[in-house]
Amino acid sequence: MKYAIGIDIGGTNTVLGLVDNQGVILGRDTMLTKDESPSQDDYFKRLFHKVSELTESHPGTKPMGIGIGAPNGNHYSGMILDPPNLDLGNVHVPTIAMEYTRLSVVLTNDANAAALGEKMFGRARNMDDFVLITLGTGLGSGVFTNGQLLVGHGGFAGEMGHIIIDPKGRECSCGKRGCLEMYASAKGITETVIDFQKQFPDDPLLNTLIYGASENGQLGHIDGRVLDTAFDENNETAHNIYNYTAEKLGQGLAQAATLLEPEAFIFYGGIAKAGNRMLDGAKKAMNDNLMSFQQEKIELLLSGLPAGDAGLLGAASLVFNSQ
Amino acid sequence: MKYAIGIDIGGTNTVLGLVDNQGVILGRDTMLTKDESPSQDDYFKRLFHKVSELTESHPGTKPMGIGIGAPNGNHYSGMILDPPNLDLGNVHVPTIAMEYTRLSVVLTNDANAAALGEKMFGRARNMDDFVLITLGTGLGSGVFTNGQLLVGHGGFAGEMGHIIIDPKGRECSCGKRGCLEMYASAKGITETVIDFQKQFPDDPLLNTLIYGASENGQLGHIDGRVLDTAFDENNETAHNIYNYTAEKLGQGLAQAATLLEPEAFIFYGGIAKAGNRMLDGAKKAMNDNLMSFQQEKIELLLSGLPAGDAGLLGAASLVFNSQ
Numbered sequence: 069m070k071y072a073i074g075i076d077i078g079g080t081n082t083v084l085g086l087v088d089n090q091g092v093i094l095g096r097d098t099m100l101t102k103d104e105s106p107s108q109d110d111y112f113k114r115l116f117h118k119v120s121e122l123t124e125s126h127p128g129t130k131p132m133g134i135g136i137g138a139p140n141g142n143h144y145s146g147m148i149l150d151p152p153n154l155d156l157g158n159v160h161v162p163t164i165a166m167e168y169t170r171l172s173v174v175l176t177n178d179a180n181a182a183a184l185g186e187k188m189f190g191r192a193r194n195m196d197d198f199v200l201i202t203l204g205t206g207l208g209s210g211v212f213t214n215g216q217l218l219v220g221h222g223g224f225a226g227e228m229g230h231i232i233i234d235p236k237g238r239e240c241s242c243g244k245r246g247c248l249e250m251y252a253s254a255k256g257i258t259e260t261v262i263d264f265q266k267q268f269p270d271d272p273l274l275n276t277l278i279y280g281a282s283e284n285g286q287l288g289h290i291d292g293r294v295l296d297t298a299f300d301e302n303n304e305t306a307h308n309i310y311n312y313t314a315e316k317l318g319q320g321l322a323q324a325a326t327l328l329e330p331e332a333f334i335f336y337g338g339i340a341k342a343g344n345r346m347l348d349g350a351k352k353a354m355n356d357n358l359m360s361f362q363q364e365k366i367e368l369l370l371s372g373l374p375a376g377d378a379g380l381l382g383a384a385s386l387v388f389n390s391q
Numbered sequence: 392m393k394y395a396i397g398i399d400i401g402g403t404n405t406v407l408g409l410v411d412n413q414g415v416i417l418g419r420d421t422m423l424t425k426d427e428s429p430s431q432d433d434y435f436k437r438l439f440h441k442v443s444e445l446t447e448s449h450p451g452t453k454p455m456g457i458g459i460g461a462p463n464g465n466h467y468s469g470m471i472l473d474p475p476n477l478d479l480g481n482v483h484v485p486t487i488a489m490e491y492t493r494l495s496v497v498l499t500n501d502a503n504a505a506a507l508g509e510k511m512f513g514r515a516r517n518m519d520d521f522v523l524i525t526l527g528t529g530l531g532s533g534v535f536t537n538g539q540l541l542v543g544h545g546g547f548a549g550e551m552g553h554i555i556i557d558p559k560g561r562e563c564s565c566g567k568r569g570c571l572e573m574y575a576s577a578k579g580i581t582e583t584v585i586d587f588q589k590q591f592p593d594d595p596l597l598n599t600l601i602y603g604a605s606e607n608g609q610l611g612h613i614d615g616r617v618l619d620t621a622f623d624e625n626n627e628t629a630h631n632i633y634n635y636t637a638e639k640l641g642q643g644l645a646q647a648a649t650l651l652e653p654e655a656f657i658f659y660g661g662i663a664k665a666g667n668r669m670l671d672g673a674k675k676a677m678n679d680n681l682m683s684f685q686q687e688k689i690e691l692l693l694s695g696l697p698a699g700d701a702g703l704l705g706a707a708s709l710v711f712n713s714q
Contacts, residue, residue, distance in 0.1 A: 149684065197544045211650070213536045220652025221520045224685050227649045232680070234558060235642070242682045319558070326550045327534070327647060329543025357555070359565045361472060362547050 071129045073119055073171070074384030076181065076376070077101060077138040079154060079205060082115060083376055086122050086129060087384035091189030093377065094129060095122055101154060108156050108164075116168030133172040135386030136161060137181025137379050139208075144223040146175050174386040178202065178379060179226060180217055182336050182371075183210025184389070185382030187217075190334075191372035197330045200371075200378070201228065203339035205289065207249040207256075211328065229253070233319045251316035254289040254339055260312055261290050264305070273298050273305045292339060299345050314346045318353020325358060325366055332367040336378050343370055394452045396442055396494070397707030399504065399699070400424060400461040402477060402528060405438060406699060409445050409452060410707035414512030416700065417452060418445055424477060431479050431487075439491030456495040458709030459484060460504025460702050462531075467546040469498050475529075475564065497709040501525065501702055502549060503540055505659050505694075506533025507712070508705030510540075513657075514695035520653045523694075523701070524551065526662035528612065530572040530579075534651065552576070556642045574639035577612040577662055583635055584613050587628070596621050596628045615662060622668050637669045641676020648681060648689055655690040659701050663693055 070089040075082065078101060085096035097118050101111070123131060138161075139151035146162045165173040176184070183200035186192040192200070196215040202208040209228035211218040218225050229249035230242055237246025238259055250256050265274040277290040298306035321333055335347065347368045355363045371378050393412040398405065401424060408419035420441050424434070446454060461484075462474035469485045488496040499507070506523035509515040515523070519538040525531040532551035534541040541548050552572035553565055560569025561582055573579050588597040600613040621629035644656055658670065670691045678686045694701050 195544075197548075209650075213541050214539045216537045216539075218536050218651070221518075221654040222652060222685075222688055225520075225650065225652035227652075227682065227685070230649050230682055231646055232556075232642075235556070244680060244682070319555075323554055323646060324650060326553050327532075327548065327650060328541070329545060329548035329550075331544040357567060359550065359553055359567070362545075362550070365545055 069129075070388060071131045072384040072387035073122065073131045073134040074181075074380040074382070074387075075115070075119075075134065075136045076178065076379035076383055077136065077141075077148075077154075078178070078379075079139070083380055084115070084118055084122060085380045085384065086126055086131060087381060088129070089388050091381055093380065095126055096380070097122055108159055111156065112159075112164050112168065116165065119169065131171060131387075133174060133387040133390070134165070134169065135181070135383035136173060136175045137178045137383040137386075138175065139178050141175045141177040141180075142223040143176045143180065143217075143219040146173070148175070172387075174390050176217075176219075176383075176386055177208070177210075177226075179208030180210040180219065181382035181386065182378040183212060183382065184217060184385045185373060185378035185380070186334055186336070186371060187212055187382075188385045188388075189373065189381050190378055191369055192332070192334060195331045197328065198332045198334060199226075199228070199324060199328065199330050200334045200336060201340075202337040203253060203335055204337040205254050207253045209324075211330075213328065228320065228324055231320050231323050233316055233323065248316065248320035252313055252320060252339075254292070256316075257292075257295070257309065257313055257339070258289050260309055264309065268305070271305050273303055292342065296342060296345060299342075310342065310345050311349050314349025315353045317346065318350040318355075319357050321350060321354040321366075321368075322357030325354065325362060329362060330366060332369050334369045334371055336371040336373075340370055392452075393711060394454045395707040395710035396445065396454045396457040397504075397703040397705070397710075398438070398442075398457065398459040399501065399702035399706055400459065400464075400471075400477075401501070401702075402462070406703055407438070407441055407445060408703045408707070409449055409454060410704060411452070412711050414704055416703065418449055419703070420445055431482055434479065435482075435487050435491065439488065442492065454494060454710075456497060456710040456713075457488070457492065458504070458706040459496065459498045460501045460706040460709075461498065462501050464498045464500040464503075465546040466499045466503065466540075466542040469496070471498070495710075497713050499540075499542070499706075499709055500531070500533075500549075502531030503533040503542065504705035504709065505701040506535060506705065507540060507708045508696060508701035508703070509657055509659070509694060510535055510705075511708045511711075512696065512704050513701055514692055515655070515657060518654045520651065521655045521657060522549075522551070522647060522651065522653050523657050523659060524663075525660040526576060526658055527660040528577050530576045532647075534653075536651065551643065551647055554643050554646050556639055556646065571639065571643035575636055575643060577615070579639075580615075580618070580632065580636055580662070581612050583632055587632065591628075594628050596626055615665065619665060619668060633665065633668050634672050637672025638676045640669065641673040641678075642680050644673060644677040644689075644691075645680030648677065648685060652685060653689060655692050657692045657694055659694040659696075666693055 557569035
C-alpha cells in the first residue's frame with residue numbers, strides 16, 4: 069500500500085487528508101483558509117503544522133509526498149497565481165514547502181484535482197474522456213482526454229467558466245463579457261436573481277433571496293437552500309431561475325462538447341447540490357445546441373464521491389501518478 | 392522502411408499516395424471525387440483501381456495498409472456519414488474495401504488526418520498540444536492533446552467549425568446559429584460579401600466578387616484570388632472583409648483556447664492561402680478574447696507541408712500508428 073497527503077485549498081476552508089492508493093482516507097483535518105492574520109507565510113505555517121500532526125498520528129503509514137489542489141494552481145510551474153477570493157498572492161508552493169517538510173510537493177488547480185479524484189476513485193473510473201465541472205462561487209473544469217488530464221501547453225487549459233456564451237452578456241471579472249461562470253455558478257445565480265428582481269420587484273422569493281443574503285449591507289451570494297426548497301414546493305420564480313441557469317449551462321456544455329465530445333460531464337461542488345433541478349434542463353439545452361450526430365450521447369452526472377472528497381483524493385492521486 | 396497508402400477524400404478531388412514512414416511520397420495519383428456516374432459503388436471501384444495501379448507501379452514497396460481521411464469519417468466505426476457536398480451517402484469503408492483489396496483499412500476525418508500529417512511530418516512535430524484548422528469550403532479541426540489525437544468518446548470531437556460565436560448570428564446548415572464556420576471559411580466569406588454588398592450596393596469589389604462567382608445564375612463561392620489581390624493593393628473593402636473575418640475567427644480561436652490552451656493553431660487548406668492577411672487580425676482578436684494569463688502565448692501558423700500533402704501524409708500515418 070502507498071500513502072500520500074492530499075490538500076484541497078478552498079476559498080473558505082482548506083481540507084487535508086492522509087490517503088492510501090485505494091482511495092481510503094485514513095485521517096483528515098480542516099482549517100480556515102483565511103484566519104485573523106491571513107498572510108501567506110502564516111497560512112503555509114499553519115497548513116504544514118497540520119500536515120505534521122496528521123502524519124505523526126498515523127505512524128505506520130509514511131506518505132510518499134504531498135499533492136495540492138488550489139484555485140489558479142499551475143500544474144507545470146508549481147505557482148499559485150493570486151486566486152480571487154483568497155489573500156495568498158503569488159506563491160511558488162514547492163519553495164515555500166521546503167521550509168516545513170522534506171516531502172515532495174505536487175500542485176494542480178482545484179478542478180483538475182477533483183477530476184483526478186473522480187477518475188481514480190469516482191464515477192469516471194472507466195471513462196477516458198470526461199469533464200469534471202466544479203459549481204461553487206465560480207465554475208471550474210478539469211478535462212480528461214484519451215485517459216489523461218488535459219493541462220494544456222502552459223498549464224492553463226480547462227477554463228470552461230470563461231467560455232463565452234453571450235458576447236453581449238454580463239461583464240465578467242476576467243474582463244470579458246458573457247462568460248459561462250457569470251450565469252452558471254453561485255455568482256451567476258446571484259446576478260440572475262438581481263436581474264429578475266429588477267423586473268419583478270414585488271416577488272416574495274426574489275426579495276427573500278436578496279435581502280436574506282445581505283450581510284452588513286453587503287450583498288453576498290443567495291442561499292441555495294432557500295431556492296431549492298422553493299423549487300421543490302413548485303414556486304414558479306424558483307423554477308424560472310433554475311430554468312434560466314440550466315439553459316445557459318447547457319449552452320456552455322454544448323460549446324465544450326462540440327470540441328471535446330466527452331462521455332460525461334460530472335458535477336461537483338456546492339451548487340451541484342441543486343442536482344436535477346438544474347441538470348435535466350441543462351441536458352436538454354445542451355442537446356438543443358449540438359449537431360444532430362453529437363446529440364443524446366453525453367451524460368450529465370453528479371460526483372460519485374462524498375462531498376468534498378474528490379478534491380482531496382485527486383490531490384493525493386497527483387502524488388501516486390507522479391511516482 | 393515501412394510503406395502505406397494514404398487517401399485524402401475531398402469535395403472535388405480524391406488524392407492518393409504511396410508514402411514511407413519518413414513522410415516521403417513515392418508516388419501519387421488524383422481522381423475526381425464525383426464523376427459522371429457518382430454512385431458509391433462506382434466511386435470505390437475507381438478508387439481501389441487507382442490504389443492497385445499505384446501499388447503495382449512500385450513493386451519493391453509493399454504497403455502495410457490503407458489510411459483514409461474523409462469528411463465525416465468516424466475514427467472508431469469506420470463509417471463515412473453522408474458528408475455534405477459529396478454523394479457518398481453512409482458507407483462502412485472497411486466492408487466495401489474488402490471487395491477490392493486484402494489490405495487493412497483505417498479511417499478518420501479529413502481534419503484529423505491533416506493534424507496527424509502535421510504532427511508526424513510538419514510543423515507540429517515537437518508539439519504535444521495543437522489544433523490543425525482546415526479552412527476551405529467549411530472549417531474543420533483536428534486536435535492534439537498530450538501528444539495524442541483527440542477523437543472523443545464517439546469519434547466526433549474537434550468540430551470547431553460549429554462552436555457558436557454569435558447566438559443570434561447567421562443560420563448554419565447544421566441547424567444552429569452563429570457557428571464559426573459561417574464566418575471563417577469560403578462559405579462564411581461569401582456570406583460576408585453578400586451582407587456587405589447589401590449595405591454598399593455600389594462597391595465595385597463587392598460586385599465583382601459576387602457577380603464573378605455567379606455560374607448559371609447560381610451564386611457559388613467568391614474568388615479568393617481576386618479578394619487577395621485587392622487586399623494587397625490596399626483596397627479598403629478587401630481589408631474590411633478580412634478584418635471582419637479575422638475578428639470572428641479570433642473569437643472562435645479564443646473559445647477553443649480557453650478550453651484547450653494549445654501551443655499553436657495551424658492553418659491548412661484553400662482559404663489558409665490568405666495567410667497573414669487574416670492571421671494577424673485573428674491573433675489580435677484571439678488575445679483580446681482570452682483571459683490575461685492565457686494571452687500572447689499561442690502561435691498562429693501556416694501548415695509547413697506542401698499544399699494538400701498534410702491530409703495524404705496523415706492518412707498514411709494512421710496505418711503506421713495503428714500497427
